[in-house]
Amino acid sequence: MSWFNLIEAKRHRDRGVRKRRAIMGNLVRRPHEGRQQPANSHATLDCLSNLAAAVLFAFTTVESLANHAIDMLPDDTIVSVRKGRELAKAELVTGLGLDDKLKRVVPLVDVGAHVAGTATWERYRDLKFLRDELVHVKQRGYDPDPSVRTAYDRLILGDGDRCVEDARMVVESIFPGLLPEDVLAALD
Numbered sequence: 590m591s592w593f594n595l596i597e598a599k600r601h602r603d604r605g606v607r608k609r610r611a612i613m614g615n616l617v618r619r620p621h622e623g624r625q626q627p628a629n630s631h632a633t634l635d636c637l638s639n640l641a642a643a644v645l646f647a648f649t650t651v652e653s654l655a656n657h658a659i660d661m662l663p664d665d666t667i668v669s670v671r672k673g674r675e676l677a678k679a680e681l682v683t684g685l686g687l688d689d690k691l692k693r694v695v696p697l698v699d700v701g702a703h704v705a706g707t708a709t710w711e712r713y714r715d716l717k718f719l720r721d722e723l724v725h726v727k728q729r730g731y732d733p734d735p736s737v738r739t740a741y742d743r744l745i746l747g748d749g750d751r752c753v754e755d756a757r758m759v760v761e762s763i764f765p766g767l768l769p770e771d772v773l774a775a776l777d
Contacts, residue, residue, distance in 0.1 A: 605639030
């Protein structure tokens with residue numbers, strides 16, 4: 590299994606967090622509104638780009654792990670899904686959503702652990718929710734109500750900062766010992 594996505598998530602996250610800290614330390618007052626805004630809009634866009642990429646790469650790590658679990662199943666595997674429907678192994682990658690892959694497929698693998706309903710599952714759900722907000726951006730990521738936080742607001746406020754740790758926790762909880770030493774070193 591390739592760990593490129595997890596390492597890239599860390600690289601983008603680290604860069605984005607550094608940029609965000611610099612931006613938040615240099616806010617300026619908006620004319621006529623009394624609220625603050627970043628002094629450099631280009632730096633803000635670079636920051637958001639890095640943080641969004643980190644979340645997407647981290648989530649892709651989890652998705653790749655679930656598909657890897659499917660590859661580990663015997664070829665004659667049949668998985669029961671909702672309402673008596675069954676899927677053959679060849680249909681699992683495209684026929685199941687990620688939640689179902691983690692709930693129904695991973696526990697079928699000899700070394701795979703069931704994580705639904707655990708703290709790991711909550712971390713996965715947080716990562717998925719932020720990823721979904723970024724992929725399915727509503728109203729171009731803008732809301733005139735300052736109390737409504739868009740995905741981009743959440744990134745600039747630090748909600749994506751633990752995306753690498755969230756993905757790593759999912760990997761290590763599902764398949765303990767799967768991450769190679771060189772990957773662990775790159776993540777520290």
